[in-house]
Amino acid sequence: MPSTIPVAPDRLPQLLRRMPKAELHIHIEGSLEPELIFELAGRNGVTVPYADVDALRRAYDFTDLQSFLDIYYAGASVLRQEQDFFDMAWAYLQRAAADNVVHAEIFFDPQTHTSRGVAMETVINGLHRACTQAGPALGVSASLILCFLRHLSEQDAFETLEQALPLRDRFIGVGLDSSELGHPPEKFERVFARCGELGLHRVAHAGEEGPPAYVWTALDLLKVERIDHGVQSSKDAALMARLARDRIALTVCPLSNLKLRVFPRLADHNIGQLLDAGLAATVNSDDPAYFGGYLNDNFIQTFEATGLTAAHAYQLAKNSFDASFIHDAMKRRYADLLDATFAQFELR
Ligand code: HPA
Ligand code: ZN
Numbered sequence: 001m002p003s004t005i006p007v008a009p010d011r012l013p014q015l016l017r018r019m020p021k022a023e024l025h026i027h028i029e030g031s032l033e034p035e036l037i038f039e040l041a042g043r044n045g046v047t048v049p050y051a052d053v054d055a056l057r058r059a060y061d062f063t064d065l066q067s068f069l070d071i072y073y074a075g076a077s078v079l080r081q082e083q084d085f086f087d088m089a090w091a092y093l094q095r096a097a098a099d100n101v102v103h104a105e106i107f108f109d110p111q112t113h114t115s116r117g118v119a120m121e122t123v124i125n126g127l128h129r130a131c132t133q134a135g136p137a138l139g140v141s142a143s144l145i146l147c148f149l150r151h152l153s154e155q156d157a158f159e160t161l162e163q164a165l166p167l168r169d170r171f172i173g174v175g176l177d178s179s180e181l182g183h184p185p186e187k188f189e190r191v192f193a194r195c196g197e198l199g200l201h202r203v204a205h206a207g208e209e210g211p212p213a214y215v216w217t218a219l220d221l222l223k224v225e226r227i228d229h230g231v232q233s234s235k236d237a238a239l240m241a242r243l244a245r246d247r248i249a250l251t252v253c254p255l256s257n258l259k260l261r262v263f264p265r266l267a268d269h270n271i272g273q274l275l276d277a278g279l280a281a282t283v284n285s286d287d288p289a290y291f292g293g294y295l296n297d298n299f300i301q302t303f304e305a306t307g308l309t310a311a312h313a314y315q316l317a318k319n320s321f322d323a324s325f326i327h328d329a330m331k332r333r334y335a336d337l338l339d340a341t342f343a344q345f346e347l348r
Contacts, residue, residue, distance in 0.1 A: 060259075076109070085126025105172070108145070111152060111156065114160065128170040196223060206230060225249075269306055283299055285297075
C-alpha cells in the first residue's frame with residue numbers, strides 16, 4: 001500500500017461512504033433503536049420506564065462503560081420472540097448495506113435473554129434467519145459470534161455454551177463482553193479452551209477501560225484471534241510490538257470510545273497512532289443506536305477529527321477484510337472491489 005493515495009480532500013467523506021468494508025465489532029442488542037424498543041414493548045406487553053422515544057434517547061448520556069451497560073441491558077428486555085430478534089438484526093443489516101458494509105460478524109449476548117426465560121433457540125434462530133436472508137436480499141454476508149458476559153460466572157458461561165451447542169452451525173465463534181474492570185480474561189480461560197477444542201473462533205473485549213495486562217492475557221490465555229477495542233495497548237510498547245508482529249487485529253470503535261469517555265475528544269483518539277505503528281486496526285460501530293452513529297458515521301467523524309488520510313482509509317478497509325473470518329478467496333474478491341473503488345477516486 002502506498003503511504004499516500006492522491007484523493008482530493010473534499011472527496012474523502014464520499015470515498016469513506018462508498019468504499020466496501022467489513023464490520024467486525026457490532027453488538028446486535030446495541031443496534032436496537034428507541035423506536036424499535038417501543039414497538040417491541042407494545043408487541044410484547046413490556047413496560048418501558050420512559051415516556052416516549054425522545055425521553056429514552058435523552059437518557060443516553062453516559063459517563064463510563066457501566067453507565068451504558070445498565071441502560072443497554074434494560075433496552076434488550078423488550079426482546080421476547082424469535083421475530084423480535086429477526087426484526088432487530090434485519091434493521092441493522094439494512095443500515096449496514098446502506099453504509100457499503102459487505103460483510104458483518106455480529107455479536108450477541110444470549111445470557112441477557114436466557115436469564116429472562118427466553119430460549120436459546122429463539123435468540124439464535126431469529127438472528128440467524130436475518131443473517132441468512134441478508135446475503136441474497138441486501139448483498140451483505142453476515143455471521144454470528146456468541147459473547148459471554150464477563151460479569152457472570154465461569155459456570156454460567158459453560159452452561160450457556162452447552163445450551164448453544166445444538167445450534168453450533170449457526171454461529172462461528174465466541175467473544176467476551178460486558179463490565180471489563182475486575183473481570184479479567186483469565187476468569188474464562190477454561191471456557192475459551194473448550195471453545196477452541198470445538199473449532200470456534202475466539203475474540204475478546206480487552207483494553208477498552210481495562211489495562212494492557214488484560215490484552216496480554218486475552219492473547220496468551222484465551223488465545224484470541226482479534227482484540228475488541230484494545231485502545232489501551234498504546235500504553236505498553238512491548239504489547240504494541242507483539243500486536244504488530246502477530247498481525248492481531250484491534251476492532252476499534254471511535255464513537256463508542258468518545259461516548260464512554262475513553263478519550264475526552266475524538267481528536268484525541270489514538271487510531272492514527274495504532275495504524276502508524278503497524279497495527280491491524282479496524283473501525284467499527286459497537287452499539288450504534290446508543291453511541292450516535294453507524295459505521296460510516298464512525299469513519300467520517302473520526303477522519304474529520306483526527307486528520308486521517310485516504311491511505312489510512314484504504315488500510316482500515318483492507319484490515320477489516322483481512323481480520324475477518326471469511327475464506328481467502330472472498331478476502332481477495334473484496335480486496336479487488338476495494339481497489340476498484342479507490343481507482344475511481346484517485347487524481348491522475
Ligand atoms: N464493552 C463491553 N461490553 C459491551 C460493549 C462494550 O463496548 N457493548 C456492548 N457490550
Ligand atoms: Zn463492544
